[in-house]
Amino acid sequence: MPQLAFQDYYPDHLSYCYGCGRLNEHGHQIKSYWADDGETTVCVFEPLPYHTAIPGYVYGGVLASVIDCHGTGSAAAAAFRAEGRAMDTEPAQRFLTASLKVNYLKPTPLDPNRPLHLRGRIREVKGRKVIVDIDVSVGRDGSGEICVQGEVIAVRVPESFVVEAMAKAEQSRSDN
């Protein structure tokens, strides 16, 4: 795996996401990478003991969150790749979720020794839109049974939003 996660390339003012922002100290700090196969993307996530649905199983909203951010992260990586340039080149590209689908095939065990493994497959890169399919299994190596399947339709954040986010991030810093 490369040293930096996809999310580590997001510019500072777009790095406050509760799911994956490295500057959101309260958040999940989700990290995504290209897999060794160079084609799919992976994320390993350790749910906290209180991320429960019914006792012993992972809460569906946390699963949806990890799928969401692994999806938008994978979308950004795929978009850079489609343009033939590295993620640390300008202009930055940041994706938001337009549509999220999650199928909970079976309850996902919450086991401190077996983190969640997400595998993303880029289905389509077209204009501002990227579609990513994601399988979630339990266990660090990804060989576990698939408990959850997700689909993320991600769209590139318009420039006007990026400017606004930058202003709000600045404001937030000066308020603190």
Add this chain to the structure above:
Amino acid sequence: MPQLAFQDYYPDHLSYCYGCGRLNEHGHQIKSYWADDGETTVCVFEPLPYHTAIPGYVYGGVLASVIDCHGTGSAAAAAFRAEGRAMDTEPAQRFLTASLKVNYLKPTPLDPNRPLHLRGRIREVKGRKVIVDIDVSVGRDGSGEICVQGEVIAVRVPESFVVEAMAKAEQSRSDN
């Protein structure tokens, strides 16, 4: 609105959900009620300042979480109603999400003075399955523009799961 939320009727051992469990002190503590019209369901949720996507907007994973738990709560309430009995009667009914769809129509402003308003519509109650459609707007009274639409297909938790959850909740209590 009635005094107790749907989630307040869940038995203790099924009340540790990170989204809506009243016994999960780290969780979102989502609460759902029948609306004044007696047909739809409502939930008012105040995102925390760090529940951000890009600065100024609510994180999609938190929106998915609130939709998820408002959906399963509404499903339970609808199932009790379909059986013509009150939520405090036995046997308890608890639903989990089989499938979640979320369409983010537009970015949802994160405004401390304007909580999220969720409106649930029971589309179908059939056997162990309940389908709930949910609109999310910004502002306590629900008159705001709809930013997000969700669909929750909820299924009643099998009895074997309830027994297992009860044992795990007991174990967790005796461990602490």
